[in-house]
Amino acid sequence: MTGTDRDSTDSTAIRVSDVTKVYQRYSHRKQFRTLKSALLGGSLLKALEPDERFPALTGVTFNVRRGSTFAIIGRNGSGKSTLLKVIAGISKPDSGSVTVNGRISALIELGAGFHPEITGRENVFINGIMLGLTRKEIAERFDAIVEFAELEEFIDAPVKNYSSGMYMRLGFAVAIHVDPEILVIDEVLAVGDEAFVHKCLDKISEFRRRNKTILLVTHSLGLVEKMADEALWIEKSNVQMRGDPKKVVDAYLARVSLHEEAELSDAEQRAVAAFEKPKATVSSAESSVSEIEPQSAFEREKGRWGSREIEIKDVTLEGPDAVAKHIFTTGEPMTVTLHVGSSGTIDDFVFGVAIFNADGLCCYGTNTEIEQFMPVRLSGDGEVRFIIPELRLVEGTYFLDVAAHQRDGYPFDYHRALHRFRVQSRVKDVGIYRPTHHWEFTPNIVLEPPDSSS
Amino acid sequence: MLKNLFSLFRYRVLIQSLVVRELKARYRGSVLGFLWSFINPLLQLLIYWFVFSYIMPTRDVMGMSPYALFLFTGILPWTWFSASVLESSGVLIAGGNLIKKILFPAEVLPIVVVLANLVHFFLGLPILLAFLIYYGKLNATIVYFPFIVVMQLVFTLGLCLFVSALAVHFRDVQNIIGNLMMMWFFASPVIYTYLTISPSIQRWLNYNPMTHILVGYHQSLFTGSMGHWPWLLAMVPVSGVVFFVGYAFFDRLRETFAEEV
Numbered sequence: 001m002t003g004t005d006r007d008s009t010d011s012t013a014i015r016v017s018d019v020t021k022v023y024q025r026y027s028h029r030k031q032f033r034t035l036k037s038a039l040l041g042g043s044l045l046k047a048l049e050p051d052e053r054f055p056a057l058t059g060v061t062f063n064v065r066r067g068s069t070f071a072i073i074g075r076n077g078s079g080k081s082t083l084l085k086v087i088a089g090i091s092k093p094d095s096g097s098v099t100v101n102g103r104i105s106a107l108i109e110l111g112a113g114f115h116p117e118i119t120g121r122e123n124v125f126i127n128g129i130m131l132g133l134t135r136k137e138i139a140e141r142f143d144a145i146v147e148f149a150e151l152e153e154f155i156d157a158p159v160k161n162y163s164s165g166m167y168m169r170l171g172f173a174v175a176i177h178v179d180p181e182i183l184v185i186d187e188v189l190a191v192g193d194e195a196f197v198h199k200c201l202d203k204i205s206e207f208r209r210r211n212k213t214i215l216l217v218t219h220s221l222g223l224v225e226k227m228a229d230e231a232l233w234i235e236k237s238n239v240q241m242r243g244d245p246k247k248v249v250d251a252y253l254a255r256v257s258l259h260e261e262a263e264l265s266d267a268e269q270r271a272v273a274a275f276e277k278p279k280a281t282v283s284s285a286e287s288s289v290s291e292i293e294p295q296s297a298f299e300r301e302k303g304r305w306g307s308r309e310i311e312i313k314d315v316t317l318e319g320p321d322a323v324a325k326h327i328f329t330t331g332e333p334m335t336v337t338l339h340v341g342s343s344g345t346i347d348d349f350v351f352g353v354a355i356f357n358a359d360g361l362c363c364y365g366t367n368t369e370i371e372q373f374m375p376v377r378l379s380g381d382g383e384v385r386f387i388i389p390e391l392r393l394v395e396g397t398y399f400l401d402v403a404a405h406q407r408d409g410y411p412f413d414y415h416r417a418l419h420r421f422r423v424q425s426r427v428k429d430v431g432i433y434r435p436t437h438h439w440e441f442t443p444n445i446v447l448e449p450p451d452s453s454s
Numbered sequence: 455m456l457k458n459l460f461s462l463f464r465y466r467v468l469i470q471s472l473v474v475r476e477l478k479a480r481y482r483g484s485v486l487g488f489l490w491s492f493i494n495p496l497l498q499l500l501i502y503w504f505v506f507s508y509i510m511p512t513r514d515v516m517g518m519s520p521y522a523l524f525l526f527t528g529i530l531p532w533t534w535f536s537a538s539v540l541e542s543s544g545v546l547i548a549g550g551n552l553i554k555k556i557l558f559p560a561e562v563l564p565i566v567v568v569l570a571n572l573v574h575f576f577l578g579l580p581i582l583l584a585f586l587i588y589y590g591k592l593n594a595t596i597v598y599f600p601f602i603v604v605m606q607l608v609f610t611l612g613l614c615l616f617v618s619a620l621a622v623h624f625r626d627v628q629n630i631i632g633n634l635m636m637m638w639f640f641a642s643p644v645i646y647t648y649l650t651i652s653p654s655i656q657r658w659l660n661y662n663p664m665t666h667i668l669v670g671y672h673q674s675l676f677t678g679s680m681g682h683w684p685w686l687l688a689m690v691p692v693s694g695v696v697f698f699v700g701y702a703f704f705d706r707l708r709e710t711f712a713e714e715v
Binding site for chain 1: 467468471472475478479482483551552553554555556557558709710712713
């Protein structure tokens with residue numbers, strides 16, 4: 001139930017206790033079950049019984065303090081939007097209760113309810129009334145709304161002629177000027193250009209200053225860390241964690257990495273498996289590692305070729321503590337291990353490694369020949385380790401080429417772009433390479449240093 | 455349920471602006487705009503007049519002369535009724551965005567449909583009145599007219615609430631309702647008069663509330679004698695019951711809308 005409850009402590013804006021919401025999915029059978037069969041079957045209401053249920057929220061409990069900014073994060077389909085709907089009173093929980101103290105902006109989607117055929121002006125009035133304003137209140141705020149949306153020129157044009165950006169701007173402008181005590185924002189800052197997003201953020205900051213409560217659902221974790229006082233992480237309909245935004249975001253990121261890790265290693269296995277068979281006819285003139293050039297933005301094709309006289313049986317990436325993984329943090333050590341094997345004894349061989357970014361640009365490439373190692377002998381199984389003490393790549397996905405070949409380029413085993421890893425970083429710097437660096441300023445230039453904890 | 459019903463009163467401004475929006479949106483972009491609300495019924499009446507004067511001239515059946523005007527008297531309220539029911543069968547699905555994304559009283563949508571069509575009905579009345587005066591048919595019984603309109607409004611609202619809620623769960627309703635309304639049209643005295651049909655059929659038609667409502671219109675506007683008043687009086691509780699049953703049904707299913715539309 002949503003409603004106002006005067007008894008609850010004044011400092012609580014939203015109280016969600018043990019809320020469970022089960023969605024009722026009607027099986028495909030339902031599609032063929034018609035009114036006729038429902039009537040023939042007797043009870044009409046009985047025919048409306050669902051066939052399948054799945055939980056959207058399970059025993060969710062939390063309070064939102066008045067005047068705080070509360071962020072809800074979680075992956076797609078985790079139940080965030082359902083939670084918002086329940087709080088806004090649009091849908092009702094199956095069990096548990098929701099208490100909302102103060103007027104809540106019951107708007108889950110910006111511009112919901114705009115009618116395309118009528119003008120922006122008329123839509124502002126109707127949308128405002130839907131959101132609980134009176135005609136007079138809207139008239140008073142009308143100019144501010146139009147100004148905020150930057151739609152002075154187009155306000156008397158039908159909304160169907162608006163661009164999606166204009167549509168969203170008007171929607172946000174109306175929603176924010178309803179001036180609720182509790183503002184619900186569901187991933188709205190994904191729209192609009194930079195300037196408008198800044199304006200929205202300013203407006204939200206103004207809300208915070210005026211001690212209003214903000215409920216924020218977003219995938220922008222940076223925004224959560226920057227704005228929220230408290231964060232809630234929902235995973236598969238359950239509250240996973242709640243508390244300090246930084247901690248929650250970190251835990252969430254760790255989980256996402258884990259998930260990504262599993263996906264990457266899966267993808268790698270598939271890629272290698274797809275090129276398992278050695279291709280017999282390879283001329284020695286074909287490309288060798290030493291000829292790897294920075295390629296243009298064309299996506300490099302995956303491939304594997306070579307005679308397999310030396311075979312690269314497996315490639316593992318290890319972080320610190322020799323833990324195999326696919327996700328690294330900028331600055332972390334990385335070891336590329338080639339598990340090689342040969343049936344005979346070979347005295348002419350070169351090992352090479354190259355790193356490409358997602359655009360196919362060669363970030364770095366080297367081999368034992370370039371670095372003037374002289375091959376002497378190789379027999380049986382062994383390991384080749386390429387050790388990077390500090391991986392100074394910026395955030396992104398990278399591909400790894402590894403190769404074993406003769407000094408004249410005749411390939412034994414060449415893996416092109418079969419191995420993939422991700423680099424993540426808290427600092428969103430750009431480019432490819434992050435040199436070790438720091439900043440210094442003379443005393444007359446004052447900057448607040450970033451949070452030391454990050 | 456009653457609480458919800460009373461809270462409807464709070465939404466009157468919303469309902470009013472949505473009705474206005476509906477009417478504006480309907481004619482937005484057309485050259486003649488609102489004039490169409492007058493021109494449409496006028497053209498309709500002219501067609502009837504032409505058809506029943508020249509193509510298939512009707513004999514002077516008692517109580518239906520001039521036939522074009524008789525027909526028009528029944529067609530106007532019938533159009534209000536059938537358009538409302540037809541439109542309300544799709545209104546919740548079409549308005550899904552509102553129901554899913556905004557805390558919005560869903561019953562407003564079918565109510566707006568009925569009221570917007572009521573406005574159309576009213577806009578056709580000046581034409582009807584003009585011709586009633588021209589043919590010297592205007593009688594004192596016209597005072598009963600508002601009473602019949604209110605009764606039809608209550609009855610239509612109840613039915614539309616029921617149909618709109620039902621159509622959310624059974625999309626088939628949207629398809630079947632057109633045929634149903636066609637049947638209902640012939641089962642109501644619009645193109646014929648109640649008084650000339652055989653008593654055995656009349657007995658069955660008496661179960662149809664629209665029969666009495668339409669006879670009411672005919673008598674108050676056309677014939678000028680309210681001989682049908684006992685039946686009309688009986689329709690008062692019937693309309694009320696239809697409304698409450700329709701609303702209760704709607705109210706019962708209300709919470710499923712956000713998930714089903």
